[in-house]
Structure formats: C-alpha cells, structure tokens
Amino acid sequence: MNILVTGGAGYIGSHTLVELYKAGHTAVVVDNLCNSNPESLRRVEAILNDEIGNSNPTDIKFKIPFYRTDIRDREGLEHLFAEHRFDACIHFAGLKAVGESVQKPWEYYENNISGTLVLLDVMRRHCCKNIIFSSSATVYGDPAEIPITERCSKGLCTNPYGWTKSMLEQVLVDIQKADPEWNVVLLRYFNPVGAHPSGRIGENPNGIPNNLMPYITQVAVGKRPQLGIFGNDYPTPDGTGVRDFIHVVDLAAAHVAALQCFAPDFEYRNANFIYNIGTGNGYSVLDMVNAFVRVNGVPVPYTIMPRRPGDIATCYCDPSKAKTELGWRAKFGIEDMVRDSWRWQRQNPEGYPDGDGL
Numbered sequence: 001m002n003i004l005v006t007g008g009a010g011y012i013g014s015h016t017l018v019e020l021y022k023a024g025h026t027a028v029v030v031d032n033l034c035n036s037n038p039e040s041l042r043r044v045e046a047i048l049n050d051e052i053g054n055s056n057p058t059d060i061k062f063k064i065p066f067y068r069t070d071i072r073d074r075e076g077l078e079h080l081f082a083e084h085r086f087d088a089c090i091h092f093a094g095l096k097a098v099g100e101s102v103q104k105p106w107e108y109y110e111n112n113i114s115g116t117l118v119l120l121d122v123m124r125r126h127c128c129k130n131i132i133f134s135s136s137a138t139v140y141g142d143p144a145e146i147p148i149t150e151r152c153s154k155g156l157c158t159n160p161y162g163w164t165k166s167m168l169e170q171v172l173v174d175i176q177k178a179d180p181e182w183n184v185v186l187l188r189y190f191n192p193v194g195a196h197p198s199g200r201i202g203e204n205p206n207g208i209p210n211n212l213m214p215y216i217t218q219v220a221v222g223k224r225p226q227l228g229i230f231g232n233d234y235p236t237p238d239g240t241g242v243r244d245f246i247h248v249v250d251l252a253a254a255h256v257a258a259l260q261c262f263a264p265d266f267e268y269r270n271a272n273f274i275y276n277i278g279t280g281n282g283y284s285v286l287d288m289v290n291a292f293v294r295v296n297g298v299p300v301p302y303t304i305m306p307r308r309p310g311d312i313a314t315c316y317c318d319p320s321k322a323k324t325e326l327g328w329r330a331k332f333g334i335e336d337m338v339r340d341s342w343r344w345q346r347q348n349p350e351g352y353p354d355g356d357g358l
C-alpha cells in the first residue's frame with residue numbers, strides 16, 4: 001500500500017516508517033516540523049538502506065517523499081493528493097504535551113481538531129477513506145477496570161490534549177457511520193518508550209521532558225541532576241504509579257498489522273476497529289528506574305516528589321483483541337525498552353542535530 005503518514009518525522013511516526021517499508025509498503029510524509037527534525041527522516045532512510053537496501057539486488061536507495069506542510073493547510077494537502085494516490089492514511093500529526101495543553105487549550109483544539117477535520121475533508125474529496133488514528137489510553141480517564149479492555153467506557157479526560165483525542169475518536173466514528181465507505185481504526189496507545197535498536201532514531205523532546213523515560217535518560221546522560229518521582233503513596237505494590245510501557249518498535253508494528261482492517265475480506269470486518277496497543281504488563285516507575293540502572297549500569301539518582309495532578313495510580317491494558325484480530329502482540333520486554341532508550345540517548349546526547357537541512 002502507499003500510505004500518507006502525517007506527523008511522520010516525529011517519534012512514533014519515524015519508527016512506523018521503518019516498519020512500513022520493511023513490510024513492503026511505501027509512504028509519503030507530511031509534517032510541519034513543529035515538534036520534530038527532518039534528520040529523523042534521513043536516518044529512517046539510512047536504516048532502511050542498511051536493513052533491506054543492501055540485500056536487494058538492485059540496491060535500492062530509499063528516499064521517502066516529504067512535504068513540509070501543516071495539515072491545517074488545505075491547499076498544501078490538495079497539492080499533495082494531486083501528486084500521489086494513497087491507499088490509506090496513518091494520522092500521527094498533533095500536539096501532545098499534556099501540561100502545555102492546559103496552558104494553551106485553544107492551540108491544542110485548533111491544531112489537533114481543525115487539522116484533522118481539514119485532513120479528513122481532503123481525504124474524502126480524493127476518495128481515500130482508510131485511516132488509522134493515533135489515540136491514547138488517556139481516553140479511558142480514570143479507568144473503571146484494570147486491565148482495560150476496549151469494552152471499558154471512555155472517561156473524563158483531565159486535560160485538553162486528552163479531550164482532543166476523545167473528541168476526534170467521536171468525529172471519526174460519526175463520519176464512518178454516515179459513510180460506510182470509511183474504514184476507521186482507532187489505536188489507543190499506552191506508554192510508548194524505547195527506540196530503534198540501531199540507536200539512530202528515538203524520542204527527541206523539546207525542553208524539559210514531561211514523560212518518564214526521556215527524563216530518566218537525560219538524568220543518566222548528565223543533562224539533569226536527578227529524576228523526580230511523582231508520588232510513592234499510590235495503592236500499587238511499591239507506591240509509585242504503574243503503567244503499560246510499550247516498546248516503540250512494537251507500537252510501530254501494530255500500525256502495519258492494523259492495515260489489514262482495510263482489506264475487504266478482513267475476517268473481523270463487522271467488529272469495531274478500536275484496539276488497545278500495550279503489552280498487558282504493568283510496571284511501576286521504580287521498576288523502570290531499577291531496570292534501567294541494572295541493564296545499562298548507569299546511575300539514575302532520584303528523589304520522591306508530591307503526586308503530579310491528574311495522574312492515576314494504575315493503567316495497563318488487556319491487549320488480547322489486537323492479538324486475536326490483528327495477530328499483533330508486543331515482542332519486546334522491559335529490558336529491551338530501557339536498553340534501547342539508553343542507546344539512543346547515549347549516541348545522541350543532544351537529540352537530533354539542530355538545523356533543518358531539507
């Protein structure tokens with residue numbers, strides 16, 4: 001398939017490009033680079049050349065078409081669709097910082113919701129009605145049951161970012177109901193961590209990381225003095241928050257598996273295409289810190305801080321629907337996650353080099 005990948009220069013998008021090409025698909029990337037660096041795309045191409053290019057007798061040099069375009073820019077998208085024919089879109093583009101969304105709700109609703117509405121309109125005008133949307137465990141709010149299945153009802157989000165995901169799920173479901181030619185897959189990611197095993201691509205947060213793993217790696221590499229652990233008095237085995245951390249390469253592979261939903265003879269066609277994408281294992285914050293120190297042999301000093309507002313104690317999923325219907329399951333464990341996160345950070349202490357060379 002030829003896939004439009006919005007937000008393809010970002011963390012999850014870049015890893016997904018590798019898995020798409022490895023599975024024989026092709027892609028075109030649209031990204032406005034507001035939270036990414038085009039170097040990620042060059043590195044994806046380098047990985048592909050190393051992993052599959054050399055084994056190919058014609059020695060293909062991978063070049064992924066890239067459009068520096070905002071998904072709110074209707075003309076820009078029209079131009080893109082005039083030049084390419086797409087079988088499906090994997091829609092990653094969006095703003096994702098929870099805390100920032102509380103400070104700038106308008107910007108989050110405008111970027112994520114208006115952007116997606118423009119994208120959907122241009123897609124339907126060009127008869128491309130297959131979409132995989134990056135949703136999030138955040139739509140479950142404080143979940144009614146653990147492990148979370150897709151049958152759990154959605155809950156109240158604690159921030160505007162979460163609401164954009166919840167609202168966009170509804171938009172997509174309604175559009176599909178009104179026009180059954182649409183195929184809508186909602187992937188609810190749990191906590192993506194890790195990096196490609198080559199260490200060439202990974203998570204490249206701007207400023208102070210919000211998420212646990214990039215904070216740990218920045219402490220380990222000496223950029224920050226210590227990790228703050230937000231609360232050790234939760235009702236969990238060691239008192240720290242428990243999450244379903246998933247290796248980003250597994251998450252990327254889930255997108256390739258989800259493309260099956262678009263086949264007319266897909267066995268589960270009458271089912272709804274909502275999938276939890278996690279490992280099904282809950283690890284605590286301290287489990288992650290301890291695994292990181294043990295596997296990588298580097299210290300990660302930490303201090304216990306007050307709870308972070310909006311955090312829940314425990315969040316992990318039952319991923320069996322994705323296994324049954326898509327044949328997908330996570331293959332990487334906690335040791336792979338901490339090892340690969342560290343390799344990326346160690347090889348790229350400042351993330352991708354500055355400057356937009358495209």
Ligand code: NAD
Nearest residue numbers: 007010011012031032033034035036070071093094134136
């Ligand atoms: P990311 O910020 O690394 O990637 C998102 C990409 O979208 C960036 O490259 C950014 O430049 C681009 N972008 C943003 N707004 C755009 C616009 N208007 N037009 C064009 N490009 C735009 O984030 P990520 O971690 O790779 O996340 C990808 C998707 O997955 C996001 O939608 C995010 O909300 C969702 N998600 C992420 C997590 C997580 O923990 N990383 C968890 C659940 C869901």
Ligand code: UFG
Nearest residue numbers: 136137138189190191210211212215228229230241285311
């Ligand atoms: N944590 C710390 N210290 C830090 C950062 C995080 O102790 O410096 C703790 C948090 O309190 C929480 C756990 O580590 O207990 C995980 O926190 P993250 O910020 O890494 O992840 P969240 O589970 O809060 O949220 C993430 C994404 C959301 C997404 C959600 C579910 O940030 O966008 O996973 O996919 F919605």
